[in-house]
Amino acid sequence: MLQVSYIRDNREEVLARLAVKNFKQTELVDEVITLDDDRRSTQNRLDSTSAEANSAAKQIGELMRTGKKDEAEQIKAKTGAWKEEIKQLSEKLNNIEQQLHQKIVLLPNLPHSSVPQGKTPEDNEVVLTNGDTPALPENALPHWELAAKYDLIDFELGVKITGAGFPVYKGKGAKLQRALITFFLDEAEKAGYNEVSVPLMVNEASGFGTGQLPDKEGQMYFVGQDNLFLIPTAEVPITNLYRDTILKLDELPVKNTGYTPCFRREAGSYGAHVRGLNRLHQFDKVEVVQVVHPDVSYEVIEQMSAHVQGLLQKLGLPYRVLRLCGGDMGFAAALTYDMETWSAAQQRWLEVSSVSNFETYQSNRLKLRFRNAEGKTQLAHTLNGSALALPRIVATLLENNQTEKGIKIPEVLVPYTRFEWID
Known part of the structure; x- marks a missing residue:
């Protein structure tokens, strides 16, 4: 299986080497890159939301320990929205990763530079x-x-x-x-x-x-x-x-x-x-x-x-x-x-x-x-x-x-x- 990072960094070379293998589904290369873009952005949003929720949880605990119950309850009211967003982002990320896997396994290995052109x-x-x-x-x-x-x-x-x-x-x-x-x-x-x-x-x-x-x-x-x-x-x-x-x-x-x-x-x-x-x-x-x-x-x-x-x-x-x-x-x-x-x-x-x-x-x-x-x-x-x-x-x-x-x-x-x- 090809590595996504290599495909991203060497798109033109990947396409050229796949051509040596007479591989026709070259659109898969850009589909893999697009899905990886979506995966990265979704992962970043999930990480950011999770970090925000974790920080809030620490604040709630600190406020409760210092007797600031009302302020703690105000922050706590937002946690439901964070949990739902984390759930949705996790499901989206899992779906993207499955799609990415399904696409990338369809790409053959890249031929070495010594491999001659030919079809038969x-x-x-x-x-x-x-x-x-x-x-x-x-x-x-x-x-x-x-x-x-x-x-x-x-x-x-x-x-x-x-x-x-x-x-x-x-x-x-x-x-x-x-x-x-x-x-x-x-x-x-x-x-x-x-x-x-x-x-x-x-x-x-x-x-x-x-x-x-x-x-x-x-x-x-x-x-x-x-x-x-x-x-x-x-x-x-x-x-x-x-x-x-x-x-x-x-x-x-x-x-x-x-x-x-x-x-x-x-x-x-x-x-x-x-x-x-x-x-x-x-x-x-x-x-x-x-x-x-x-x-x-x-x-x-x-x-x-x-x-x-x-x-x-x-x-x-x-x-x-x-x-x-x-x-x-x-x-x-x-x-x-x-x-x-x-x-x-x-x-x-x-x-x-x-x-x-x-x-x-x-x-x-x-x-x-x-x-x-x-x-x-x-x-x-x-x-x-x-x-x-x-x-x-x-x-x-x-x-x-x-x-x-x-x-x-x-x-x-x-x-x-x-x-x-x-x-």
Whole structure:
């Protein structure tokens, strides 16, 4: 959530940066400023009236103690009007604050100055490309056919049990999933992240804190009877560990990692680009989350990007890094890098990770602060990244490593899978 004071003091800059995100409801900026003007003036009137009433109460007490009852009664006769005015002003202030909140939560985060202009994924900036495209045999298959051939994943059985987008992993397919999860967690631990195991459902306050609500409400599975949401990513519960928290300066950076299943209602279009593991409603992911000092957050996002790239390198997957344009960025992000792996069988890039810096957008909603060197509280910066999301990693591993003999397991995973081939 943007800070009202920043919007007031930097109106033109706010409008210019919102334009980079192709945000159309720019009238909200002036509505927020107008409501804040009303809030300030109402607060001043309330403070003034309350001070006058408090002063009168002291006078009444003093007059009664000195025997000046008539004068005390004259002042006391005015207190009813003050009480009524205070009541009305308090109600007005509460109403204004509610309106202000409802408006400001509709404003997305402001993009960093490095974010390119653009409206669609085609406008994203390719930062780097790494690795060689594998040469596959002539009869190479896409991963959904490989999954059927080697009995690794049963998509139809998942449809029977739940519906489309809920696959069943079997045999070596299930073991490969488990191996990847453990490998990613081990690598995160080596990088200094503390592993946490968090709930898979969150309340509304948690969804609001990280920006999923109200922006992505339609994409989340809702448990109506209990007013809870299934998590779309571990980012939500892990970041909310620090909601309403004031950290000490020497506690920064906070680095946590966690594995969770993730649940997303988002509907996919039809065609090969959403077949198999390309887009699911339930999938596994290891997340890395940091809470850092604002002065270092843009160094940290580069470090987090390098961590994800290191995982892809160890898996032997060709990849590229994209800096997302304003129109393709998430609502709460100030800067996002996407990592995509090359699917040799499908001949297309598949997104496998997003790493984002939210600056103070989430921490303002979360009331997540730290006490700086001067002893004053200050909003922290939050960052998160997929390290990694499994479905498309599995897809590209199966496709890119297929041979006439079978599917070769990357060497780094063999200690986890305890097999070298799927055949």
